[in-house]
Amino acid sequence: MKAYFYDNLPGDQRLPHDSGREVTVSDLEKVGVLYFRIPELEGVNALASERGYKNRDEITISPEKMGAIYETKVKQFFDEHLHEDEEIRYIRDGAGYFDVRNEGDEWIRIKLVKDDLIILPAGIYHRFTTDDTDYIQAMRLFKEEPQVDASQPHRRA
Numbered sequence: 157m158k159a160y161f162y163d164n165l166p167g168d169q170r171l172p173h174d175s176g177r178e179v180t181v182s183d184l185e186k187v188g189v190l191y192f193r194i195p196e197l198e199g200v201n202a203l204a205s206e207r208g209y210k211n212r213d214e215i216t217i218s219p220e221k222m223g224a225i226y227e228t229k230v231k232q233f234f235d236e237h238l239h240e241d242e243e244i245r246y247i248r249d250g251a252g253y254f255d256v257r258n259e260g261d262e263w264i265r266i267k268l269v270k271d272d273l274i275i276l277p278a279g280i281y282h283r284f285t286t287d288d289t290d291y292i293q294a295m296r297l298f299k300e301e302p303q304v305d306a307s308q309p310h311r312r313a
């Protein structure tokens with residue numbers, strides 16, 4: 157995992173946009189984001205039972221998996237949004253970026269790779285994009301059965 161302030165420069169969302177200003181795991185905790193490095197599924201299962209995540213599914217985001225709607229989906233995920241519940245994602249393969257807003261409304265970019273697990277707090281404005289490999293496979297964990305398709309983000313109020 158690597159986290160840093162987003163550079164806010166023009167350019168494809170899938171490029172790193174690294175400002176060079178590092179963000180640490182404890183900085184992330186200050187905005188309510190929790191990060192874990194979990195190489196074995198047993199560790200995910202332990203965290204899930206500790207935090208009451210009773211349900212899970214997997215999503216693969218790639219042109220091969222999604223076909224023609226891939227580009228639309230990638231833009232949709234990058235549309236700033238929030239969820240009423242925590243967003244818990246465990247990266248099974250590939251890589252991607254989660255951007256979260258800090259208290260000062262600055263974008264913090266978090267690069268996640270295989271075996272990284274992130275928990276975004278309910279109500280945090282965020283967005284997601286694949287990186288320039290155009291491929292990620294992630295486990296989504298939930299406290300409840302998702303009432304709506306959890307991959308359909310809640311739009312900004």
Ligand SMILES: CSCCC(=O)/C(O)=C/O
Binds near residue numbers: 282284309
């Ligand atoms: C990597 S999981 C797909 C993205 C997603 O579900 C979401 O809500 C991103 O903010």
Ligand SMILES: [Fe+2]
Binds near residue numbers: 237238239282284309
């Ligand atoms: Fe989201």
